[in-house]
Amino acid sequence: MEAGRRLADRYEIGEVVAKGGMGVVWLGRDLRLGRPVAIKLVSGEALADPTVVARFDREASTVARLNHPNIVAVYDVGTDGADSFLVMEFVDGSSIAAAIGDGPLPVDETVDIAAQACAGLAAAHAAGVVHRDVKPANLIRTPDGVVKVCDFGIARLQDAVGQASLTGTAIALGSTSYMSPEQVSGNAVDARADLYGLGCTIHAMLTGRPPFVGDSPLAVVHQHVTQPPPDVRAVRPDVPAPLATLVGELLAKSPDDRPASAASVATRLAAMRAAATVPEAPPPGSGPPGNGHRRWLWGLAAGGCAALAAIIVTSFLVTGDEVPTAVSTPSAPTSPAVTASAVPATAPAARPSRTTQAPVTPTPTPSAAASSSPPPAPREPIAGLRLSIRTQVAAGHLAEAAAPDLNKRVDDIAKRLREGNDRDAAKKIKELRTKLADLHREGRLTQPGYDALVDDVDRVAALVPSMPPAPPKP
Known part of the structure; x- marks a missing residue:
């Protein structure tokens, strides 16, 4: 495969932006519609393995069924000679994993990201699709604050009849740091496995690392099965009690002890966000996040589209183990007096510093906050x-x-x-x-x-x- 080649006489191949066990992702262009696309290819030696081809075909049929603003769209699937390809929406943005790399996220930002991810997962679950690899690297956020769930490469159609298992051992696919106990144990998996992955992801957003870390994949999966989840407020005292409770429920060992659905989780997260008290925006011209400053940031984000592509599309291919070792995490959250009520929902460029926060008083519960005054609009x-x-x-x-x-x-x-x-x-x-x-x-x-x-x-x-x-x- 080389740059400049056309697939199906419609898609022009550009540069390679990611490689992985499932194939190669290229930047491309839809010549008919004149738009940029991400093209995922399975070719060469990989096609000699029928399991890889079957998994690729399953990914195409799975994701093509989904149409939701919080899910990366699939435009087309086909073959060209010996190559199978999947044409996907090109997303201008960066992964939540990259954001966590800068340190723990503010509480309001975490709640907004999780709520959007829940909306996408709820739509997938309603279509009978379980993602099975929910993690920060598979959540992409655009400069406008839209979060999209991507890479359904190891998704399973819940009710598919006669579908053979293609995953081998539980550790072979997915990221061990975000895998549910039932996946680790090789038991039946349903939508509640995605909720466990979401719980791990929220924990990582709030603390800078997933709930369980270790020196090897085996050490991590053992903790998923045997160790109780850590209390997120032991690291982040400013996390509101309802959010900490929700994280604990999402990380329950038994699927029966987790929330019933992604939709119900999204409702709870929306209530938490609505109950938070957010200060009014400063007047125009007074600095971030004012109108002129935001316009400048959006222009910068759009201009850096090509530079961001590698980060964006890499998440489509990541299926190997991601085993974080113990990292230095601040024992308390970031900038002075930052709480769930004092940060914007989804403005990444205007985020406060997230690595040197002083301890703060936990935010009141939603009922207490709601009883004092109506919440003003997000800034x-x-x-x-x-x-x-x-x-x-x-x-x-x-x-x-x-x-x-x-x-x-x-x-x-x-x-x-x-x-x-x-x-x-x-x-x-x-x-x-x-x-x-x-x-x-x-x-x-x-x-x-x-x-x-x-x-x-x-x-x-x-x-x-x-x-x-x-x-x-x-």
Whole structure:
């Protein structure tokens, strides 16, 4: 395979960005639609192993069934000569593993990432797909704060009839640091294995490392099966009790003791985020995360798209063991007085320092926080609007079927803002307002949900200087 070659007379191969046991990932271009794509190839000696080919075909059919804003999309699958290929969405962003490499994440940021990952997993589970390799490297976050679950390469269709096991031993595939006890033991796996992986991932985001570490894969998997999970608040005293409790439930040894579904976990996370108290944004021109500063960051992120590609697409291929050894982790969280209530939800570039925090007082429980005053909006308007859509669905104020279209409209607005195209951004915001009014009139969006979403749209509109005033609410 060489750069410049065309697959199926449509996809032009670019540069290699990642290699792994499942094949090679290339940057490519869809010549018909004129868009960048990620192309995963299985060729050469790997094709001599029917197990590898079967696994590749299964990945294609599995992921192609999924259509959700929090899941990396599969566009096409096919063969060209002796090569099998999978064409995927090219995601401009970086992995959560890379973010953790800079140190533990703020609590609010962790909750938002986990809630988005839950939304993607819930959609996969509803389609009968279990990911089986949920970990930070398989969560990609775009500059706009959208989290996407990627690499369903070892996913299993839950109810597939007559499907032979292709994984061999439990340790052969997946990352031992994030594997559920039932995977380690070779027992039946269902959607609750993904929740265990999510629990390990949340623990890693909050503390800088997964719950169990060791000198070898065997040492790590032994702890998954035999050792109780560590209390996350022993390392991060600022973690709210409800979040610490949820992590403990996700890390339960028995699947029966974990939450029932990813959707239920997403609802709990949305409630935690809504209960947090976030300070209002500073006025424009006063510094991050003001409008001009954010525009500059988005432009930088877009300009660095090619440089980020290797980090992004590598996660599609990582299936080997990732065994962290014990690392030096701060015994308390980062910058002074940073709590769950004092950080933006999803603005990576504006994150506070995460390696020198002083001890802080734990955040009050949601009930206490909620009883004092209504929570103001997140300081990052686009991320706040995305979260508000999920919150309204979870609260029963918005019809779930309407959420994908609203998320797509927010994506369109974010793209225009990132490009500095205020005119088109204003047009898309106006269309979103009209859509919300239509949903309200049709009875698919309650009055409280409509009011909340319109308020969040108004905050996004404030990013566009030429945006006309919002019409009065009905």
